[in-house]
Each structure stands twice: as structure tokens, then as C-alpha cells.
Amino acid sequence: MSILPKTSRRDFLKLATAASGGLLLGFYWNDTTAGAPNVVGNVSLTPDDITFNSYLSIAPDGIVTILSPNPELGQNIKTSFPMIVAEELDADWSKVHVLQAALDTQKFERQVTGGSGAIPHSWERLRKAGASARQMLLEAAAKRWQVTTDSLTTSQSVVTHAASKRTATYGELAAEAATLPVPATVALKDKKDFKLIGQAIRNVDNHEIVTGKPLFGLDFYREGMLFAVIQRPQAFGTKIKSVDAAAAKAMPGIVDVVTFKNNVAVVGKSTWQVNKARKALKIEYEQDGASESTTDHDKLFKTLLDSSEATVRRKDGDVDAAFKQAATVITREYQCPFLPHAPLEPMNFFAHVREDGVELVGPSQTPEMARNETAKLLGIPAEKITLELTRLGGGFGRRLKADYVLEAAELSSIIKAPVKVVWMREDDMTGGSYRPAVRYRFSAALNSQGEMIGYKLRGVGINAGNCTREDNFPSGAVDNLLIDSVEHKSPITTGAWRAPITNFLAFAEQAFIDEVAHAAKKDAVEFRLGLLDKAKRTPTGAIKYDTDRMKTVIQLAAEKSGWSKKPKVFQGFSVYFSHRSYVAQVAEVSMKSGKPVLQKIYAAADCGIVVNLSGAYQQVRGGIVDGLGHAFFGNLTFNGGAAEQKNFNTYKLIRIKDVPEVDVHFVNNGIDPTGLGEPALPPTGGAVANAFFAATGKRFYNQPFDKQQEAIPQANIERM
Structure with a gap:
């Protein structure tokens, strides 16, 4: 099998410089009411200038500065948030400057990046903030010219009175507007x-990124700070027995070697020196719990799939009766491995623990949680801790946790000095928080007309919690349904991985539904549309997805891809609802020299109003590439509790040459925005697997696909 490349380069744009002076408006993100206006002098604005949750300023020269509070990890929130404010403000975008806010729980609400929820949460709040500032500028102009506000218009940071042909820039009106009350x-x-809104706007950090400006956590430097790397147990379920650090301490630039918790930290004057000294450590470990291995997991899954201790997540109708009456029963199992997050920028954080407070600087998706956990660790009030956010060089859920922040804080408290803890790639791969390994068993019961009258799903996960999404499609579309799950506790640490749980569940579900449609001798698209029609017409139990929105993306993807109308092109279909949004995909495979080659993926997405078309395209394309790469190649295995893949020489990520052409289309339904950072990833594996089946007659049941030396031929279908 192979994947054909088709990519394009990104463009970059220099944006305007920072503002100073003029009108400064604060607004609360929780109640969307602007705070009292303040006149700011000719000084550069920083996050500390205003004590409101967020703010925009208008300088005398017309520059608009907007402080963006949410962590930016590539989801484009630092561009999209200001666009929403600027839209209602009627600002000239070329004069907008954006600053990253530090953590401030008194001023901001939901200062978090995760769950594709930032835009849905802040949409109306941001619009009202921009509209409030615009109204104050209109009132200032009306007062100056002795006219009514409804006789005025705004555009491109200019207020115009058409009758008298008078105009004033926002910068010219700023001081007067600052004296007026904020509209209720x-x-x-x-x-x-x-x-x-809806235009393609380049990322506000593009120029700084491409010219190498210090934006990321790894870029952060403070004069006099120390550097540290930490040796953590390389095998889960082990603890330190003894440490010989004499050789490491004697090496140039090394300040100290510290053992704390189950870690050994090497502290010095440069990352090169501490990393080199770490290799001189002599650490002996001993068992501290059950070991883990790939073989054990395989046996474990088989046992738990037949467990009588499953937790029922949803049950509709009489499942046993439906299966007894079925003309056809199809049962299949699907399994996925653990996966690391593998962000481009490994974990890192700076901490300076002083007697009068704590300073934290670095990349975090959950800065408030990081601060609170640091306060708990050190036994101090959270108010004594400041946390400054850098741009995140990827995260995908890994930076939702605070372990790497706590390491820096605890180490600084021990050595009584400012320190930056840096993870190497091997640290990230062997000591990270992984996507849980999961196995699913699906069963479908069909009647003699090929209608699905029964559906069962059991999920078994290792530290996965509830590894199902019991209310997602096709729940509500099948009269008799049972979904349950079993969890196994393990010392291997797991956590949220982009599109948690659905990143693999969607592949398994959509591959299975495709096989059920094939057994029913029905078109894959029509089979899904039929289920949705039933869910809308005669639903069974709760329906927690929008059948019309899902049908629309299905039909759009089918239309744009020319579903089932292309000769010598083999197509696979998939659709999924997650994070409040809907994405359907069609993958296309052609035979080249007798081998199937992935040529193209079509995507139809319904995320409501698209704020930034450029960012939205990249989110969908990026999610597809992420989903495709991990479906084909991602594989982390364990031996005795130790990760066997420690760097990219043994853990394969998708390469540019593996990326097919991606054609993205959005549904324009005018509803308020829903999530987009994650929803494009889940459907990809299923669409591709179903396309390969169409081309070869062989199905994939496990990921990664490339580890299956021979794709499994279509299994026998049990005829009742």
C-alpha cells in the first residue's frame, strides 16, 4: 500500500506593530459587559495595564490592540478571537495588534485550550465587547458633531456622517469616547x-514564527536561570532503588543532581551540559507494581471482552430478542495501540519559587489548573503564583496535564533558584501520557430486508474510563441497542489525545457500519442516510446529535466527491459527530501497478459560522493528516512496562510524501460556531480503510494499518 503526495506551501504576512495610548476598554468574558473606560498614556500596553478580564485599546494613531487570553497551540485562536471583536468594532484589520494574556482568573473565564470549545464559549461575549466599543465611538462622534448616533456609520476604523460628509478616525475619537459611560x-x-468573519486571515504570529522570534516555551530565557533535565523511570511500575551521581556532578557546568519523588534531576548552566551529564548517572530501579507488555494487553483484551463486569452505558429495546430473530448477524473486533502525543515542542516549563511568590512561564493548555496544582504542591495560596503563557508548539491534549509544570516548580523550590526543565524527545516518548489502548467488539443484527434491528458495542480500554460514546450515531436509529464498557487500570499513564476516544472509535464504528451495509447489499451512503431518517422519524431513546446537520454533510461530501460515479476510482465513506460539529469524508484509492494508492480525501464540515476561513481549512486538513498518519503508522509498544519506541527513528510519523490531496468544503448554515480543532480527525481512518476495502476486498480491523502484513480478507458473515 502507498499514499500519494499532494501538498502546498503556506503564505506568511507581516502584521501591524503594537499600539500605545488612547482609549482602553476592558470587558468581562463571563457577562460580556465592558468595564469602565480608562485613558492610557503613551506607553506600550501589557497584560498588566488593565484589571479587566480582557480588553481592547484604541491608540491615537488608530492602532487597535486586543489581548487574547486563551493558550495558542496552532488552533488559530489568537487570530480568530480578535477577528470576532474587530468585526463588531468595524476595525481596520491592518491596524489590529494582538497580545497574549497571562493567566488571570479574576479577569478571564475558561482560559483553557481543549475540547474544541473556545469559540463556542466566547462567540457572543467577544461580539458584545467589540460592539460596546463601537457604540462608545459613535456616541463620541455624535456629541462632537451634535448629531444623532443613528445618522452615523462605521467602517474600517472610521466614523462617517454622510449628510455633512464629516469623518473621524477611531484614533481621533478615542480620548472623547473614554469619558463616556459603557452602554448597558x-x-x-x-x-x-x-x-x-468568514474571510481568510493569516495567523497573527506568522511573521514572528517564520523569522524565529522567541514565542515558544523552549525559546524562553531569563538571565541567571538554570537548566535541568530529569531522568524518570523508563519502565512503568518501577521505582528508584539507588542513585550514583558522582560522575555527573563532576562534569563541567553541572550545579547539582537532585533526587525527588521518583525522579533524578540534573541541574546546570546549559541544556547541552545537563543532558550530557545525565548519561553519566548510574540509577538502579526495582519493581513497584504490575509490569505491562504488549502480549499481556492482547490477552487482557480477549478476557475483558467476555467479562460479566461491564458497565452498561446505554440500553434500548430488547437486544437479545432482536439478535435471536435476526436473519444475519455480523460481529467484528477492532484494536488500537497506545500512542504518544509527539508534539513538535517537547514539554518544558520555567519556574522561580521565591519567598514572596512563584513565577511560572511556559506552554500550558490549562494554566489555571497548573497554577492550582502548583499551589497545592508548595502549600501556598494560588494568588501568590503568576503564570505567563508562551505559544505552544503542539499539545493535542498532552499539555492539558500539569506534571511537567510541577516538576519545574518543585525543583526550583528545592534548589532555591530559577530553573527551566526541558524534556528531550526520548523523555516525551517514554515518560509521557499516552492515548489509551482500546479494543472494541461490534455486533449488528439484520432482518431479511437488510434493516439493522439490533446493535451491540462493547469497549475495553486501558486507563480509558468510558471508552464509548454511547449517545453518538447510530444510537437512537436502532430499536434494540446495547453499549457497555470495561476499564482496566494500569501503571501506564494515559490522558486526552486529540479527539479523545473518538480518534479510534470513529474508525471502528464507521468501518463496521460499512461492512454491515455491504452485508445488507446497500450503498454505504444510502445506508447511513436511512438510519438518520429513522432516527428523525421514529427515534429510540435520546437523540443527542442533529440528524439534519449530519445528513447535510453526508450529502455534501457525496456530491463533491462524485460518490459512486467515478470509473476506476475506489471510494470509502465515513461520517462522525464530535465536539458539537459534523464531518463527512470520502477517500479515493486507485490501483497503481497492482497496488492501492490513496489519491484524495474530500471533507464536508459543519462547524456553524466559519470565523477564519484560512484557519478553518488548516484545522480540517491538519486533522485529516493527523488522523491518516496515526491510522497508518502510529504504534507504541511496551516490554516489561518500558516503551520500546523512544524517538522518531523507531516511531513513524506521517511524512509530506504520504499526504494526499485534501479537498475541504464547509456547510454555510449561519448557526453560531461549534468546535473545529478536533472533529476532522475521527472520520479519516474509516474513510481510508473503507476505500482500501473497495479497491482490494480486504478490510482493516486494527491500527496501525501498515503493521498488517496482509490486510485481513473480508471475514465470513454468519448467516442465521
Whole structure:
């Protein structure tokens, strides 16, 4: 099997410089009401200038500065948030400057990046913030010219009185507007009048990124700080028995070697020196719990799939009766391995623990949680801790945790000095928080007309919690349904991985539904549409997805891909609902020299109003590439509790040459935005696997696909 490349380069754009002086407006993100205006002098604005949850400023020269509170890890929130404010403000985007906010729980609500929830949460709040500032500028102009506000218009940071042909820039009106009261209520734009929202706007950090400016945690440097690397147990379920650090301590640039918790930290004056000294450590470990191995996991899955201790997540109708009456029963199992997050920027954080407080700086998806856990660790009030956010060089859920932040804080408290803890790639691969390994068993019961009258799903996960999504499609579309799960506790640490649980569940579900449709001798798209029609017409139990929105993306993907109408092109279909959004995909495979080659993937996405078209395209394309790469190649195995893949020489990531052409389309339904950072990933594995089946007659049941030397031929279907 192979994957054909088709990619394009990104463009970059220099944006305007920072503002100073003029009108400064604070607004609360929880109640969307602007705070009292402040006149700011000719000084550069920083996150400490205003004590509101977030703010925008308008300088005398017309520069608009917006402070963005949420962590930026590539999801484009640092560009999209200001776009929403600027839209309602009617600002000239070329004069907008964006600053990253530090953590401030008094000023901000939900200062988090995760769950694809930032835009849905802040959409209306941001719009009202921009509209409030615009209204104050209109009132200032009306007062100056002795006219009514409804006789004025705004555009591109200019207020115009058409009758007298007078104009004033926002910068010219800023000081006067600052003396006016903040409006209690404001009118928002009709969505049809949007000028900025829905356009393709380049990331505000593009110039700084491409020119190597210090934006990321690894870039952060403070004069006099120390560097540290930490040796953690390389095998889960082990603890330190003895440490010989004499050779490491004697090496140049090494300040100290510290043992704390189950870690050994080497502290010195440069990352090169501490990393070199770490190799001189002599550490002996002993068992501290059950060991883990790939073989054990395989046996474990087989045992737990037949367990009588499963937790029922959803049960509709009489499942046993449906299966007894079935004309056809199809049962299949699907398994996925553990996966590391493998962000481009490994974990790192700076900490300076002083008697009067603690300073933290670095990349975190959950800065408030990091601060609170640090406070608990050190036994001090959270108010004594400041946390400054850098841009995140990837995260995908790994940086939702605070373990690497706590390491830096605890080490600084021990050595009484500012220190930056840096993880190497091997640390990230062997000591990280992985996607849980999971196995699913699906069963479907068909009647003699090929209708699905029964459906069963059991999920078994290792530290996965509930590894099902019991209310997602096709729940509600099948009269008799049973979904349950079993969890196994393990010393291997797991956590959220991009599109948690659904990143593999969607592949398994959509591959299975494809096989059920094939057994029923029905078209894969029509089979799904039929289930959705039933869910809308005669639902069984709760329906927690929108059948019309799902049908729309299915139909759009089928239309754009020319579903079932292309000769010598083999197509596979998949659709999934996650994080409040809907994405359908069609993968296309052609035979080249007798081998199947992935040529193209079509995607239809419904995420409501698209704020930034450029960012939205990249989110969908990036999610597809991420899902495709891990479905084909991602594989982390354990031997005796130790990860066997320690770097990219043994853990394969998708390469540019493996990326097919991706054609993205959005549904324009005018509803408020829903999530987009994760929903494009889940459907990809299923669409590709189903396309390969169409081309070869062989199905994939496990990931990664490339580890299956021979794709499993279509299994026998049990005819009742």
C-alpha cells in the first residue's frame, strides 16, 4: 500500500506593530459587559495595564490592540478571537495588534485550550465587547458633531456622517469616547453584514514564527536561570532503588543532581551540559507494581471482552430478542495501540519559587489548573503564583496535564533558584501520557430486508474510563441497542489525545457500519442516510446529535466527491459527530501497478459560522493528516512496562510524501460556531480503510494499518 503526495506551501504576512495610548476598554468574558473606560498614556500596553478580564485599546494613531487570553497551540485562536471583536468594532484589520494574556482568573473565564470549545464559549461575549466599543465611538462622534448616533456609520476604523460628509478616525475619537459611560446593551450585526468573519486571515504570529522570534516555551530565557533535565523511570511500575551521581556532578557546568519523588534531576548552566551529564548517572530501579507488555494487553483484551463486569452505558429495546430473530448477524473486533502525543515542542516549563511568590512561564493548555496544582504542591495560596503563557508548539491534549509544570516548580523550590526543565524527545516518548489502548467488539443484527434491528458495542480500554460514546450515531436509529464498557487500570499513564476516544472509535464504528451495509447489499451512503431518517422519524431513546446537520454533510461530501460515479476510482465513506460539529469524508484509492494508492480525501464540515476561513481549512486538513498518519503508522509498544519506541527513528510519523490531496468544503448554515480543532480527525481512518476495502476486498480491523502484513480478507458473515 502507498499514499500519494499532494501538498502546498503556506503564505506568511507581516502584521501591524503594537499600539500605545488612547482609549482602553476592558470587558468581562463571563457577562460580556465592558468595564469602565480608562485613558492610557503613551506607553506600550501589557497584560498588566488593565484589571479587566480582557480588553481592547484604541491608540491615537488608530492602532487597535486586543489581548487574547486563551493558550495558542496552532488552533488559530489568537487570530480568530480578535477577528470576532474587530468585526463588531468595524476595525481596520491592518491596524489590529494582538497580545497574549497571562493567566488571570479574576479577569478571564475558561482560559483553557481543549475540547474544541473556545469559540463556542466566547462567540457572543467577544461580539458584545467589540460592539460596546463601537457604540462608545459613535456616541463620541455624535456629541462632537451634535448629531444623532443613528445618522452615523462605521467602517474600517472610521466614523462617517454622510449628510455633512464629516469623518473621524477611531484614533481621533478615542480620548472623547473614554469619558463616556459603557452602554448597558448593544445591538450586534446581522450576520449577513459580516465583512471580516468568514474571510481568510493569516495567523497573527506568522511573521514572528517564520523569522524565529522567541514565542515558544523552549525559546524562553531569563538571565541567571538554570537548566535541568530529569531522568524518570523508563519502565512503568518501577521505582528508584539507588542513585550514583558522582560522575555527573563532576562534569563541567553541572550545579547539582537532585533526587525527588521518583525522579533524578540534573541541574546546570546549559541544556547541552545537563543532558550530557545525565548519561553519566548510574540509577538502579526495582519493581513497584504490575509490569505491562504488549502480549499481556492482547490477552487482557480477549478476557475483558467476555467479562460479566461491564458497565452498561446505554440500553434500548430488547437486544437479545432482536439478535435471536435476526436473519444475519455480523460481529467484528477492532484494536488500537497506545500512542504518544509527539508534539513538535517537547514539554518544558520555567519556574522561580521565591519567598514572596512563584513565577511560572511556559506552554500550558490549562494554566489555571497548573497554577492550582502548583499551589497545592508548595502549600501556598494560588494568588501568590503568576503564570505567563508562551505559544505552544503542539499539545493535542498532552499539555492539558500539569506534571511537567510541577516538576519545574518543585525543583526550583528545592534548589532555591530559577530553573527551566526541558524534556528531550526520548523523555516525551517514554515518560509521557499516552492515548489509551482500546479494543472494541461490534455486533449488528439484520432482518431479511437488510434493516439493522439490533446493535451491540462493547469497549475495553486501558486507563480509558468510558471508552464509548454511547449517545453518538447510530444510537437512537436502532430499536434494540446495547453499549457497555470495561476499564482496566494500569501503571501506564494515559490522558486526552486529540479527539479523545473518538480518534479510534470513529474508525471502528464507521468501518463496521460499512461492512454491515455491504452485508445488507446497500450503498454505504444510502445506508447511513436511512438510519438518520429513522432516527428523525421514529427515534429510540435520546437523540443527542442533529440528524439534519449530519445528513447535510453526508450529502455534501457525496456530491463533491462524485460518490459512486467515478470509473476506476475506489471510494470509502465515513461520517462522525464530535465536539458539537459534523464531518463527512470520502477517500479515493486507485490501483497503481497492482497496488492501492490513496489519491484524495474530500471533507464536508459543519462547524456553524466559519470565523477564519484560512484557519478553518488548516484545522480540517491538519486533522485529516493527523488522523491518516496515526491510522497508518502510529504504534507504541511496551516490554516489561518500558516503551520500546523512544524517538522518531523507531516511531513513524506521517511524512509530506504520504499526504494526499485534501479537498475541504464547509456547510454555510449561519448557526453560531461549534468546535473545529478536533472533529476532522475521527472520520479519516474509516474513510481510508473503507476505500482500501473497495479497491482490494480486504478490510482493516486494527491500527496501525501498515503493521498488517496482509490486510485481513473480508471475514465470513454468519448467516442465521
